[in-house]
Amino acid sequence: MSSSHQISAIRQQLDHIDHDLTKQLIARFQSIQSILHAKQGLDWPARDHGREAQILQGIQALAEQENVDPSPIVRLFKTIMQESVKLQKKARGHAPSPQTLPPSLSEALEKKSYKLASRLNHIEDSLVSVNEVVIGGDHRTVIAGPCAVESEGQIMECAAQAKQQGAHILRGGCFKPRSSPYSFQGMGVEGLKLLENAGKEYGLPVVTEVMAIDQVEVVAKHSDLLQVGARNMQNFDLLRALGKAGKPVVLKRGLMATIDEWLSSAEYVMAHGNRDVILCERGIRSFDQSTRNTLDISAVPVVKERSHLPVIVDPSHAAGKWQYILDLSRASFAVGAHGIMIEIHPKPEEALSDGPQSLKFDRFEALMLAVSPWL
Numbered sequence: 001m002s003s004s005h006q007i008s009a010i011r012q013q014l015d016h017i018d019h020d021l022t023k024q025l026i027a028r029f030q031s032i033q034s035i036l037h038a039k040q041g042l043d044w045p046a047r048d049h050g051r052e053a054q055i056l057q058g059i060q061a062l063a064e065q066e067n068v069d070p071s072p073i074v075r076l077f078k079t080i081m082q083e084s085v086k087l088q089k090k091a092r093g094h095a096p097s098p099q100t101l102p103p104s105l106s107e108a109l110e111k112k113s114y115k116l117a118s119r120l121n122h123i124e125d126s127l128v129s130v131n132e133v134v135i136g137g138d139h140r141t142v143i144a145g146p147c148a149v150e151s152e153g154q155i156m157e158c159a160a161q162a163k164q165q166g167a168h169i170l171r172g173g174c175f176k177p178r179s180s181p182y183s184f185q186g187m188g189v190e191g192l193k194l195l196e197n198a199g200k201e202y203g204l205p206v207v208t209e210v211m212a213i214d215q216v217e218v219v220a221k222h223s224d225l226l227q228v229g230a231r232n233m234q235n236f237d238l239l240r241a242l243g244k245a246g247k248p249v250v251l252k253r254g255l256m257a258t259i260d261e262w263l264s265s266a267e268y269v270m271a272h273g274n275r276d277v278i279l280c281e282r283g284i285r286s287f288d289q290s291t292r293n294t295l296d297i298s299a300v301p302v303v304k305e306r307s308h309l310p311v312i313v314d315p316s317h318a319a320g321k322w323q324y325i326l327d328l329s330r331a332s333f334a335v336g337a338h339g340i341m342i343e344i345h346p347k348p349e350e351a352l353s354d355g356p357q358s359l360k361f362d363r364f365e366a367l368m369l370a371v372s373p374w375l
C-alpha cells in the first residue's frame with residue numbers, strides 16, 4: 001500500500017474512534033444530568049475530590065498496565081471532569097452551600113478568641129489570590145522550591161523545574177530562621193532579587209519568609225506572598241505589621257501551637273487590616289523522633305470546620321526526610337488540604353539547609369504525578 005493510502009486508512013480508523021469517543025462523551029454527560037437529578041434536594045456538593053482522585057488513579061493504573069504514558073490521558077480526563085462539574089454548577093445556578101452552621105458548632109465557635117478567622121463570620125470558604133493563582137475553595141495549589149535561595153543558578157533551575165512539573169508558586173528562603181547562629185542565614189536582600197527574577201522568568205508568583213518587622217517592606221517589595229515561619233507564629237508585633245503589608249500572608253503553625261492559638265495568630269493579621277491569610281500545617285513537636293516533626297494531618301479538617309481560611313500542608317518540614325514526602329502529600333490532598341508546600345533542590349546532598357528533606361527533581365516529578373489526580 002502506498003503511504004497516501006496508508007494515511008487515509010489510518011485517518012478512517014481515527015474517524016471511527018472519534019465517533020465512538022463522542023458517543024461515549026455524550027453518554028457520560030447524560031449520566032451527569034442523571035446524577036444532578038438524583039442530587040436534587042440533597043445537600044450534596046458538585047465536586048467530590050476523593051472520588052475524582054479514585055477515578056483518575058484507576059485510569060492511571062490502566063494506562064500503566066498497557067505500557068502507555070498515563071500523563072496525557074489523566075490530563076484529558078481532568079478536563080472532562082472539570083466540564084462535568086461546570087455543568088452541575090451551571091444547572092444549579094450557584095452551588096448550594098449551607099447558610100447556617102449546626103447550632104452546636106456555632107455555640108462552640110462563639111466562645112473562641114478569633115472572630116474574623118471564624119466560620120461564623122464567613123460561612124463560605126474564602127479565596128486568597130496570589131497574582132493569578134487562587135488558593136482555597138475548590139482550588140488545589142502546589143508551592144515548590146528550595147529551602148533557601150543559594151545562587152542565581154540554583155533558584156533558576158528550581159524555578160524551571162517547578163514550572164515544568166506544574167507547580168503554581170515558587171518558594172525560596174532568603175532570611176532563614178536557623179537553630180544555630182553558625183548555620184547559613186540566607187542571602188538576604190540579594191536572594192530576594194534572585195527569587196523575584198526567577199519567578200518572573202518562569203511566570204510563577206514567589207513566596208519567602210519574613211522574620212522581622214524591619215524586613216516587611218523589602219520582602220513585600222520583592223515577594224508576592226509573605227511567609228511567617230513556625231518560630232514566629234506568635235510574634236504578635238510582626239503579625240500586626242503584616243496586617244498593613246498589602247500582600248497575602250502564609251502563616252505556618254508554631255512548633256507547639258494549638259489549632260486555636262494558630263487561628264488567633266491569623267486573627268492578628270486580619271484584625272490589623274489584611275484578610276488574605278493562608279494557614280500552613282508543618283508538623284508539631286512530639287515525643288517521637290522518627291520524623292523531624294509530627295505531621296498533624298487531622299489539623300486540616302479541624303481548621304476547615306472552624307475557619308473559612310485556606311489551609312495547606314508542608315510535608316517537607318513535618319517529615320524532615322525526603323522518603324516520606326510523596327505519601328504525606330497524597331495524604332494532605334486526601335484529607336482536604338487546599339495545597340502543599342514542597343522543598344526541592346538540584347543537589348540535595350549539597351544544599352546549605354534542609355538537604356535531607358529536599359526532593360531531587362526526578363523525585364519531585366514522581367510526586368507531581370502521584371498528586372496529579374487532585375490538581
Ligand code: PEP
Pocket residue numbers: 147173177209228229230231252282314317
Ligand atoms: C521554611 O519553610 O523554610 C521554614 C523554615 O519552615 P518552618 O518555619 O515551618 O520551620
Ligand code: MN
Pocket residue numbers: 147148317343353354
Ligand atoms: Mn527548610
